[in-house]
Amino acid sequence: MDKQTVISAKHLKKAFGKGESIQVIYSDLNIDIYKGDFTVIMGSSGAGKSTLMYSLSGMDKPDGGEIHFDGTDITKLNNDRLAVFRRKQCGFVFQQIYLIDKMNLMDNVITAGVLTSKDREDIKTRAKELFSLVNIPEKTWRKTSSQISGGEAQRAGIVRAVINSPNVLFADEPTGALNSANSGAVLDVFTSLHQKGQSIVMVTHDKKSALRGNRIIYIKDGKIFGECDLEEFEQDNTERTEKLDKFIKEMGW
Ligand SMILES: Nc1ncnc2c1ncn2[C@@H]1O[C@H](COP(=O)(O)OP(=O)(O)OP(=O)(O)O)[C@@H](O)[C@H]1O
Ligand SMILES: [Mg+2]
16 A cells, blocks of 8 residues: 655754854755655664654744655745644644643543634534543543543643644654553554554654554654664554664664
């Protein structure tokens, strides 16, 4: 089956600083992201994983190159149009989720939903389905963020991130601040979303998180240093785990 490209980035350039203190993150990076894939970006600390994710999602502009996102070169959009693009096309999950504490979880999600859709009832129906998918019961969606656990907040944050059915869900170390049980629950949510067809791009240091993906990209020296295709995630599939282990070892992890 031919894969459909959702993001095609060509000749990306990005540097920080100027003159003698310039730090080139990448000078000619090329990457394609495919629809329906759970793409994982790995690499050592400082390799430029987050920087790349910010560029691909239009959170930050590269210094040069093109990023065709569903046919639009987002590097050509002005800031207003870029903000509209992000709201419609992208969902974001970070290590720490900031929910509005004056509102309960459901209202947080509805507030995000009405940014792109006018049908409040429709949004509420989808929110209920998503809360159920992430295992947050009705009594909890009536609580505010100060009344819930870190794991619940992260799961509610994922609901908010996908309420507008984003073309691509971007996640940067989404389990970075969680203990192992909560991490597992959050990763299960990513797996469920992927199984429902959600395209995901996730940056991670963590092998357990990376194992959830079907395509692992390793960034090193400002380039795609290597990539590895994995079968769909399955619990306790040792062959698959060994394949990832071998790959990241080859990459110099
Ligand atoms: N706004 C900025 N100004 C200056 N330097 C920056 C800025 N953002 C990132 N950098 C530098 O660019 C490099 C790549 O940063 P980036 O955050 O993309 O790395 P990373 O691969 O995500 O690392 P980590 O795994 O630690 O999160 C780092 O050396 C960082 O210090
Ligand atoms: Mg990072």
